[in-house]
Amino acid sequence: MKKGNHNNRAVELPNFCHLGVMLRIILAVEAALAAGVVARVSDLASFVGHFVELSALAQPALLLTLLALCAASRWLCRLSYPAGVAVTLGVAVAVPALVVSWLGPLGLAAQPVAPIGVAAFGLLLGIGLLGYFNLRTRALSPAITEARLQALQARIRPHFLFNSLNAVLSLVRSDPRRAEHALENLADLFRALMSEARQLVPLEDEVALTRAYLELEQLRLGDRLQVAWHIQKMPSEALIPPLVIQPLAENAVYHGIEPHAAGGEISLNLYRSGDKVHIVVRNPVASDANHHKGNRIALDNIRERLLLHFDLDAQLKSEQLGAVYQVHIVLPYTADRERPPSATARPHRR
Numbered sequence: 521m522k523k524g525n526h527n528n529r530a531v532e533l534p535n536f537c538h539l540g541v542m543l544r545i546i547l548a549v550e551a552a553l554a555a556g557v558v559a560r561v562s563d564l565a566s567f568v569g570h571f572v573e574l575s576a577l578a579q580p581a582l583l584l585t586l587l588a589l590c591a592a593s594r595w596l597c598r599l600s601y602p603a604g605v606a607v608t609l610g611v612a613v614a615v616p617a618l619v620v621s622w623l624g625p626l627g628l629a630a631q632p633v634a635p636i637g638v639a640a641f642g643l644l645l646g647i648g649l650l651g652y653f654n655l656r657t658r659a660l661s662p663a664i665t666e667a668r669l670q671a672l673q674a675r676i677r678p679h680f681l682f683n684s685l686n687a688v689l690s691l692v693r694s695d696p697r698r699a700e701h702a703l704e705n706l707a708d709l710f711r712a713l714m715s716e717a718r719q720l721v722p723l724e725d726e727v728a729l730t731r732a733y734l735e736l737e738q739l740r741l742g743d744r745l746q747v748a749w750h751i752q753k754m755p756s757e758a759l760i761p762p763l764v765i766q767p768l769a770e771n772a773v774y775h776g777i778e779p780h781a782a783g784g785e786i787s788l789n790l791y792r793s794g795d796k797v798h799i800v801v802r803n804p805v806a807s808d809a810n811h812h813k814g815n816r817i818a819l820d821n822i823r824e825r826l827l828l829h830f831d832l833d834a835q836l837k838s839e840q841l842g843a844v845y846q847v848h849i850v851l852p853y854t855a856d857r858e859r860p861p862s863a864t865a866r867p868h869r870r
Contacts, residue, residue, distance in 0.1 A: 533596055533604045534653040536589035538852070540831030545649060549582050550575065552645055581616035581638070588615055605650055612646035613639045684709070684733075687740040702739055705732035720759035720829065720854065723790065723797065727751065730766045730788070737773050744783025745773065753791035757855045760797065761829050765790075767818045768801040768847050776803030776845060792853055799849040805840055819847065826851060 534541045557570045588611050589596075596604045617635040684706055691699035709732060738745050765788070772786045784804035791798050819838055826834035826849070834851040 532657065533601070533608060533650070535593060536586060537593050538831055539833050541653070542586055543832065544652075545586065546582065548649055548652075549578060549645065552641075553578060577620060578616075581619035584619055585612055585615040585642075608650065609643060609646045612642040616642045684736040687736055691739060698739070702736055705736050708732045709736075719762070721762045722756065723754060723758045723760055724756035726760060726762065726765050727754070727756075727790070729763075730769050733766050734769055734773075734786070741773070741777065741783065744780075745777050746783065746785040748785055748787045750787065750789040750791075755792040755797060755853060755855070758792065758797045759854045760799075760851060761825050764822055764825070764849065765799060765801070767822060768799075771818050771847075772801055772803035772845075775806055779806040780804060795853045796850050797853050799851075800846065802841075802844050802846045805843050805845045822849070 536542070553574050554571060557567055557574065561567050561570055589608060592607070592611070596607060599607065617639040620638045621635045684702075688699055688702045688706060691702060708729060734745070734747050738747075769786060769788070777784050777786065787800075787802040789798070789800040789802075819836065823836045826836060830851055834849070836847065836849050838845070838847045840846075
């Protein structure tokens with residue numbers, strides 16, 4: 521389902537199961553219907569009546585077409601791009617024509633609608649939408665998407681690495697073995713930061729990276745930092761954007777643990793529910809309002825990267841629940857893509 525373009529980037533058919541793709545297609549169809557009605561009528565009352573009639577006929581056909589394309593998405597992934605386009609256009613022509621031929625006798629429209637006209641409409645609109653999604657893919661990648669993802673990722677780098685280095689330096693003489701382990705964790709963090717930003721990574725790798733980061737922070741904070749992992753139902757193979765959980769843990773440390781003299785507990789709950797992956801991070805609420813506001817930069821960073829990777833299918837919600845601050849991320853479960861090389865897998869060490 522891929523082909524090369526002038527940017528050396530594979531162009532793919534849109535994922536017809538994604539909410540963002542579905543909404544764009546539905547809006548495009550409604551806009552095309554509205555334009556067609558405007559060309560035929562001269563007053564508002566006639567426009568509303570004709571538009572409602574056509575929508576009542578078009579929506580079942582459109583929803584069944586989207587359902588068929590979503591059901592066939594895994595199979596479409598295995599086809600070449602031209603073959604995938606041909607199959608998609610075939611579905612866009614055949615399903616609406618069949619639906620109209622079935623619903624036509626029910627008299628939903630004041631004037632009969634010819635199936636061949638519906639087929640032609642589906643073909644032209646399908647070509648236009650595939651062209652739009654093709655251009656959108658080219659516009660977002662590789663230069664723009666890569667640059668934006670690298671810039672977003674770069675915002676995460678400086679201060680936690682600086683603090684981690686200070687924590688390691690404090691152990692070099694007093695506890696060399698522990699310092700060596702901390703340097704291994706730091707190497708894993710560097711490796712993740714230097715990885716290709718637009719590749720998704722397995723969830724288990726992001727968890728390993730977050731563990732490495734929290735171990736470094738525990739060197740500095742000691743018993744003030746308690747971590748509770750709830751990962752019994754975690755889908756280890758699920759693919760997520762890199763550096764999503766670690767910045768949340770970093771926020772929890774700097775804005776939830778450090779302001780409290782007695783410290784506190786960070787809770788990380790990762791699980792799958794249906795076709796969604798849930799990431800929930802909780803930490804104590806700081807009394808200082810400035811600490812609470814400081815969460816926004818990292819959250820906006822993560823929200824934008826989720827949008828680039830998953831469009832409207834991913835959600836991020838942050839809220840204060842009494843004495844606890846919670847960030848809840850929901851993203852589609854994806855594991856059938858080509859598995860990227862692990863960013864945090866450690867080489868063999870003696």
